[in-house]
Amino acid sequence: MRLTVNGTDHTLDELEPEMPLLWALRDVLGVHGPKYGCGIAQCGACTVHIDGQAVRSCQVPVGDVWGDVTTIEGLGTPEAPHPVQAAWIAHQVAQCGYCQSGQIMQAASLLAEVPEPSDAEIDNAMSGNLCRCGTYPRIRAAVKAAARAMREGT
Template sequence: MQITVNGTTHEVDVEEDMPLLWVLRDELGITGVKYGCGIAQCGACTVHIDGEAARACQVLAADVWGPVTTIEGLGTPKALHAVQAAWIEHQVAQCGYCQSGQIMQAAALLAETPAPTDDDINDALSGNLCRCGTYPRIRAAVKTAATRLQEG
């Protein structure tokens, strides 16, 4: 089956019921997407499918409905996405394990809601768990990224 990830089309020989998470990690070697819980409760595996945030642990390979973007495809070291840059500026990450999922969820939020309120941010990111408890920094980083994206 074919799957487009971060702008590159790949031919993968996998079972149709293999979760996208394992296609990305085990078949394509894309490790920014993390395994956290396997039941879509933690958000560590969040990717974008056709621009929509999705939990890669729960999307089957056969059910992928469009191009996939992972944290590796969101920005580059020389051209960070506004959310990635804000994450660094606000020193959000501690252990860092949940951060790729948090960033992908935040980027999806800002694509739909350019000027989110605290409630918008809390609602959108409520399914992304951070054991380090950096939620105030996450909210501040999302607000900074929103401002920068609006400024162009």
């Protein structure tokens, strides 16, 4: 089985195809950005992109992965953060930080599809990503700021 994660190809022949992608990422490949939250695709802490689409990695069997996987580690770099990552920092979204990688991945997927989302579109897209600290107003502000930055190319 071959898997491309954050631009790096991996051969994972020793894995059972039914293993959740989350466990393959965390336990086999050492990619710890996606978090285990609930295990039933309800909290969003494990959100990654497969070919740009936000998915809950706790529910995708590694044998069913249909394209390249991007995690928070592959979204941007410290030197060149993705606009969503930069907006998260600027708006001081994170408190405990546990859910943030999933939140950021979900927001990046939204902005790739909807470059100028309304409040309702942001709330709808982000509703499946839970934040126990309740930073939802900052999340919405950061998504709007990132959308603006992406449109302006900054």
